[in-house]
Amino acid sequence: MKVALIGVGQAGGKVTERLTRFDANMGFEAVQGALAINSAKPDLQSLQFVDTQLIGADRVNGHGVGGDNELGAEIMQSDVQQVISNLDGRITSRAEAIFVVAGLGGGTGSGGAPALVHHLQRVYDVPVYALGILPGRNEGALYQANAGRSLKTLLREADSTLLIDNDAWHQQGESVEGAFETINDKIARRVGLLFAAGEVVDGVGESVVDSSEIINTLRSGGVSVLGYASEVAAEDSSENIRTVMTVARQALLTGTSMPDATAADAALLVIAGRPERIPRKGVEKARRWLEDETDSMQVRGGDFPLESDRLGALVLLGGAERSERIEAFMQRAREAKRAQGETKPDVVDQLTDDRLENLF
Template sequence: MKVALIGFGNAGGKVADELLNYQQHTGRGLFRYMLAVNAARSDLARLDRISDDDQILIGQTDERVKGHGVGADPELGAEVTRRDRHEVERALDDVPVYEVDAFLVVAGLGGGTGSGGAPVLAESLRKMYDEPVYGLGILPSADEGGRASFNAARSLQSFVDATDNLLLFDNDAWRGYQDSVGDGYRRTNQELATRIGALLSAGNLDGTDVSENVMDASDIRRTLNTGGVSSIAYAEEGLERETENAQGLLAKFRGNGSNLDVDTAKKVSGVVRKAVQSRLTCPAEIESAERSLIVVSGPPAELSRKGLESARSWLEAQTNSIEVLAGDDPRKSADKLAAVVLLSNVTDVPRVDNLQDQAVDAADNIESQRETRDEEIENLIRDDDGALDPI
């Protein structure tokens, strides 16, 4: 799948940067266009792979911003995005529309620029182009505080409404207890890039073998056209020693009913089950998914049509849905067997429910503190008897 990639805000820019690193590292041509949008000049300066020519600083003429960010205020982020929208749209004139299958807008939902501005941009893109616009939203971890949860819960509603589908990644589920803040986010960004990259790679004709079980951009789009929010599962396994030493010899024996063929089918089915039963990008009850898609990638000798059929039947039973597509992605030089599973329009997502509860509590606290604060200020600056008049 060929994508126009837009990183919005600090977290969105860093994830987009890591997605480009994945592309460069794997040699897969996924992104036909890239852009980083931010209200903070310092955040743009920290990007390693998105060039200066592919960056836009918004809010420069706003006296509250002036290149220093929006101070975790999503309403200000949305406002400066609307004000500078035409500047962003001019940059989008360079998108090679006939070469892209979709737009992907990436943003962290706990801050200000991305949480407020990304939904505004996504809505504009849907009006301008016929291609679907997908979002990738990063939920904040609990240690980022109540304000981040409050912002994320509000942004989530807007981002879902503004996109054809919103892929979710939950930092809380992926941050390790031993991670420093910087190392933790770098590692989770890499994990996220691996999963998004593996999904988008399906069906790309980039020098690899053509899949026997063809999976292409239209299958991804069909799976995602449910709307709502989605989550991604991923797992990988090492190769068999025989595959590493003699892939060509193994291939000659495929399809003869041999034990080798049976073992390969079991391994393919097993890695798909392992993916679904491990951590999703955002934990969710898989039976709540409306549609699903399976892509298994690896050397041709490690792929199995029977294994895919078995995995698809198993996932149909788990999700209680026949809307499950499955295909493979042959990679002669691959050093592992990997499975990525897209679960589209999941409706039972405990993290989102908790986020909304936290946001409601935060909103009540904000209002209560505001009322108390106003009273305390009055008590501080005015004398008890009212004998003093202000100048």
């Protein structure tokens, strides 16, 4: 799937850069263009692999918004025309989707990403998705409250919001900050493989995934979740039936970006590996298992031919907001908001539709 990536804020920029680099190193060419936007100049200067744009210089002079996500939303609103013109040529007609990437706990990404998605939806015909990073449990009340407000608005504005829980992909005992490198690397690999899986590969069979299957899986909107697991494969495909089941189970049950999210409106199972090692029978069995497990009748499946000694399973869930983990997060965000005595409406809500209209 050809995508354009726009990172907002520090986490957004770092993850966008990682993803772009992974895609280039692997030679996938799924990432068609990438731009990192921030109100903090030093954060942009540390990026080497993507184009950058500073916003809000008149308000915060390149120093960031210090966790104030209302200010983050406001400066995005003020500078959105410049952002949109900067995207000209970066989002080409080849792009099949746009992903806006942001950490939802801070200020610039948390407030800026929903506002930007809102505007992109008016300008572009392709789906505009968000890739949102939720703060880990121990990340402090401001982050939780910010992320809760940002997420509510993103769910309304984006065609689907792919969530990554910062607690999902790091070792126990390791601090979240210490684990950023690992987490970002895992996001880049998994999401990068998903994009690449949707690329049409010439000369291979009809069981190969294409981008419409990703888009259809995400069609119901709401929250989406991505899981991955891999194992060494045997040379003979018939010996890999159990391996396919194992990696599919691990991808969903222990490898997802939002642990415990299993119920979904739709799902996509992608099996990656050398085509001659992928057992059709195993893939079919794993797909049926996924149907039961997600309680969804819409489970798509396909292969992703990849030169590797391993077999990998990618599981994408669409419409997965009914999970306990997301409910627990929203509860945490509500409590944090209450503890701060906040009664303010959600980030973009308070920038009334009139003001949004006036920008166009």
